[in-house]
Amino acid sequence: MxxxxxxxxxxxxxxxxxxxxxxxxxxxxxxxxxxxxxxxxxxxxxxxxxxxxxxxxxxxxxxxxxxxxxxxxxxxxxxxxxxxxxxxxxxxxxxxxxxxxxxxxxxxxxxxxxxxxxxxxxxLAGSGDPCDPEELFGSLRGSKVALLGFEPFLGERISRFASELKVFDDEAVPRRGFLPEWSWRSLGPGFDAIVVSDLSLLKGWMSDLSPSALPPQAKLLFVGSGLPMGFSGYGALGAQAVASLRPQDLEGVFSCVAEGKGLRALERFAAWEISKVAGGG
The missing domain is CATH 3.30.390 (Enolase-like; domain 1)
Incomplete structure (x- = not known):
């Protein structure tokens, strides 16, 4: 076929x-x-x-x-x-x-x-405001953060600022610090921020998201390289903001992808943008 x-x-x-x-x-x-x-x-x-x-x-x-x-x-x-x-x-x-x-x-x-x-x-490319990575991830400084979906370069960035980072993923071989058994209700109390990566969308984890299952007062942020910025449904999820990496130099981006390079290399050819979500939270 x-x-x-x-x-x-x-x-x-x-x-x-x-x-x-x-x-x-x-x-x-x-x-x-x-x-x-x-x-x-x-x-x-x-x-x-x-x-x-x-x-x-x-x-x-x-x-x-x-x-x-x-x-x-x-x-x-x-x-x-x-x-x-x-x-x-x-x-x-x-x-x-x-x-x-x-x-x-x-x-x-x-x-x-x-x-x-x-x-x-x-x-659904949409548009957001330019955002410096240090400002984006620095907003999580001192926070207890749950990262949904293991994206190594994203986790590395967040861990530089968060007081504690727990990664929820379902990889066959859990890594140190992972909490592999996933559901929204497994988050537990005490998190200041929940960061949803694009990998969690690829894994189908939006299927049972309920704000009643989220820790009280926790910020819900969608952060990843491939989030559809123009999607209008983030507010209904209770998200406060969506941040994504927008390609600027396409030849450079495709070269990085072909060579298997990571986030730092991509950031030379793509820029972070952030959009505050109306009605979120």
Whole structure:
């Protein structure tokens, strides 16, 4: 089956998948918000442009559309061996409407979920205010922080300022300091800030987010290389801010991705932007 055929089959099955996997989030006593469905619907109704190039890397991946919009995304560190053939040959996606890739956010394969996130990042690029990394992560100084989804370079940055950092992840081999058994209710009390990485979105962890499960008074921040800044649903999640890395020099970005370089190298060619969320918290 071609990549277009695979993506189309996900589009046909999207409602069934959402119901079967319970991909719902709840805001207080209000009506449940289907997070992934909301991203798919909002991105799917955005102005589009064909895929110009896409590259799946060891730590990060990148996509560029013909109209110049682009996005970055963390690459999951597990499951690469199970990526379907068309995901290992992203050149076959050149010229495709990125909206065809959005349902891959619900795929069981990490490589396909990356493609869905990249497409959403391009279509919901949005805009934020320039933000110096020291200011961004320095706002967590002295805080007890929970990081959802292990992104090594992000964790390293946060740990420089946080008084305590606990990483929640579900890797097959837990690392020192990890709390691998994940659910929102496993957070426990006492955290000053909850940082949601783009990896946690790729892992499907928005499925049972409930503000009632969050520690009282804790700030909820979405921080990552590939978050769709223009998505309007962050406020319903209770988030105070969204920060993402926006490509500036695309040749430099794609070179870093191809060479498997990390966050410090990418920051030479991409800039952090932050957007305060209206109605969040």
């Amino acid at each position: 071609t990549s277009l055929g695979i993506a189309s089959s996900w589009i046909c099955a999207i409602d069934l998948i959402i119901v079967e996997r319970g991909l719902l989030i709840h805001r207080g006593e209000g009506v449940p918000l289907r997070f992934y469905e909301a991203v798919l619907e909002e991105a799917g109704s955005s102005a589009t442009s064909p895929v110009k190039r896409v590259l799946l890397g060891w730590f990060y991946s990148a996509m560029e559309l013909e109209d110049g919009r682009s996005s970055l995304c963390s690459s999951p560190s597990v499951g690469r061996e199970s990526i379907p053939p068309f995901s290992r040959e992203p050149s076959s996606l050149v010229g495709l409407d990125p909206r065809e890739l959005l349902p891959l956010l619900l795929s069981p394969y990490p490589g396909e979920r990356v493609l869905g996130m990249l497409a959403a990042g391009c279509l």
